Amino acid sequence: MSWFEDFKNKDLRTLARLITLCEDGDPQVIDPLGEIFSMPSRATVIGITGPPGAGKSTLLNTFVRLIRNKNQKVAVLAVDPVSPFSGGALLGDRIRLMDHFNDPNVFIRSVSTRGKLGGLSLATRQGVMLLDRFGFDVILVETVGVGQSEVDVRKIADVTLVALVPEWGDSIQALKAGILEIADIFVVNKADREGADRIENELKNILHISGKDSTPVLKTTFNDLSTVEKLLAAVEGYTNAQKEQIQQKREKAIHEIALELMEFWVLREAQQWMRSHLDKSSNPYEIVKRFQKKFPPGTLFS
């Protein structure tokens, strides 16, 4: 039985093992991924980002519930850029998602890279691709950190939500960090708390000044499901209206996956070569010049 067969037969363990191989940057993953890539794609990919404490996990949990109520299959991919340090900082937050632990149509997984070659961005893209081809209708990709994250969720998701909370005082600082460019939709979570209207108005003002009036700003209150339903409807509205742009983004993503795979492969080779050829007196620029001489511009890939 091949990886591909098991995957097509909807074996969840095969899915999980393939994601782990992507995290590990294991070269043997390339063959099965190449076959899986050619399967049909149909999922909607929703990115959710925002600072720590912005209610992302609760929002995710509510999304999962609402999506399941529509009888769709949903996967959550939590991108964990800090795990080389902490060994899975986001895991605690994930526990809330255990509500759905026994539902086979809900798949929850974090992705990290343990500092090996390949990179978090590639592992995340591949994870999303696998979940899509596996047959999930909706894929929720969660990242922490706005504008600085190692993973640019915007490139991976069809639509990107930026979550804020009223308490998040230093909003102007964060806006400087480029979230205006990231957000397709803003979400003010925990909107029953003080300051929700202020942050909503601030956001709308800044969007207006930046000529982005069309970016929706929605407020949610987690004990009022209808607020999250409205948000999901806005997401659907966005993906319907932007079909063409989303298709273009996905085609661009193919290019980016190819580049990142190439990077992964070549760096792996370079790493191994350098381990035996570099010492503390080496001049790294001389090494590159030697390589350039061996492969003058335009010859390496021809």
Add this chain to the structure above:
Amino acid sequence: MSWFEDFKNKDLRTLARLITLCEDGDPQVIDPLGEIFSMPSRATVIGITGPPGAGKSTLLNTFVRLIRNKNQKVAVLAVDPVSPFSGGALLGDRIRLMDHFNDPNVFIRSVSTRGKLGGLSLATRQGVMLLDRFGFDVILVETVGVGQSEVDVRKIADVTLVALVPEWGDSIQALKAGILEIADIFVVNKADREGADRIENELKNILHISGKDSTPVLKTTFNDLSTVEKLLAAVEGYTNAQKEQIQQKREKAIHEIALELMEFWVLREAQQWMRSHLDKSSNPYEIVKRFQKKFPPGTLFS
């Protein structure tokens, strides 16, 4: 006159232009950098990171003053990971450093990459290398964002300070984000404000639990210069005590520069090749397999 000659003659414009070429990922930079790399290195590289609003700019400004009082030459390299979005989010904060605008022994520069190949990490490393060989005694590298930054300042700096402020309420969230592993020294800035003792005690507790009691936690008050003097003394104490580890880190950095340069070069080639060979029906995994077939493991660099 060559780049190298101008650089050796301490021409500041040449220094600035080389840093710009590094930001642009310009391949012609490799030759001059290869020559400059072989010049003697003597600078101490101090990394300063922390969340927005943590007083990093004021701390930098005070550092610069104190270092200048000792008649040492000092450079500030502000790493700006968000500029692809905002076009230089940090620039506003930089204005405070204008105090030193007319001092030729103070060099202030931000580094970003405008989204081209090469990457912020490589541009930053090369910037630090250039400033070092140019003759600055101290190089201060500032980054925003802890644990998630595209640039791992810890790998670039000899000693890394993580700055916090009492108001930074959600400290536990940030600790989860791995700052314990990043900080060689913690700094609680604006320590005359409420909550300074609380955050100091919290930090010390967590350090104790993590077996990192030896990591100093210092408080600074910007209108009391002696607090920042003590911090600088702690930095010096650290770099003196860790000479061997710092040397090892720098040797490892040579390896990393070589890898990143190789990555830059190969990806540039791959990018150009793919632009004419990829279309929307391409399977990125097949492209990589074709390349692997052309260069089986162990053959590309041999």
